[in-house]
Amino acid sequence: MSEARLREAICTQAASIFARGLTGGASGNISARCEDGGLLVSPTGASFGALDPARLARFDAKGRHVSGDKPTKEMPLHAAFYETRGTAGAVVHLHSTHSVALSMLPETDPENMLPPLTAYSIMRLGKVKLLPYYRPGDPAMGDAVRGLAGKRAAVVLANHGPVVAARDLEAAVYAMEELEETAKLALLLRGANPRMLTEAQIRDVVTTFDVEWD
Template structure:
């Protein structure tokens, strides 16, 4: 499968699973030294292989239609994580809801309720609020992404980088399901994994 077709398949899967809605969310994949990214103003359910945008590693538009206004964020995560091959950003309902809560630990926004969250996501930093498309977020995101493959944007949603689109989507979906559990369990006593249990799952 070509990178174009792979990106389209993941974009449509995200839309079909209800992990984003309307014309929200964006996806990118490395393409040589550059980055293919979904365009602005197009539903992920309607993206086609010939409608993708090409940006460079600094987020500058090179070819194709105008890229998502958050192209700079995809470039920042891929610069920070040279082993990553894809980035997914959604406004998935439960993760977005968690991003709006007060009193979260900005270094670790969701507890490790399950082993799979610990393995696929790890610790989830919560970044401060920036308006969509505000490039002021870029340095904070790039710094946080050096140590964390997944980030939660305050009052916005998750960004996840992974070695390929399928792995990235797995992590994104695990984050969303854990956010759902977290909200379902609010007000109940929970017993997340201990630090030792989490470390045992994330150690190389």
């Protein structure tokens, strides 16, 4: 995809996320890799509902900010995913309500915070790691992602929000939406003793769709 088209796609996807209430105000950030290995990144303090393609922060392949507005302060998160997951072509970070709520519950499993409710959450996300709380913009967030050694495509920062990496922009947005919807399901079903996918069903999905799971 040309850089011009990628700029437009980032803003279109961000506007859709904003319009559906998945992130509000000036929260959330998004990035995508260009054909030359550089990155386009949403600016700091910018609303997903009003991103300007011409003002996206541009990084070259060596990680230098070369044009556009000042990037999001969450660049350590984005950089860590690109460094540890060679297949990553886009990263999305939101402050979506249900994912954040689930991160605060004491019974949430930090190794896999989403219960196995649907096949699609497993297919698009694999296991979702719950990371501790960090101050927004703290470089330690990136260190925590690097500590996973590329084994997780999605994490949730406790009391903060989810971060998802995927092969391209569209896949990252779809995976983020799946994470938020599954968190919503988990909260709706809390205390209801729902029928989860069995271990055999989970393994079938993991094997059939080549999901990172172990």
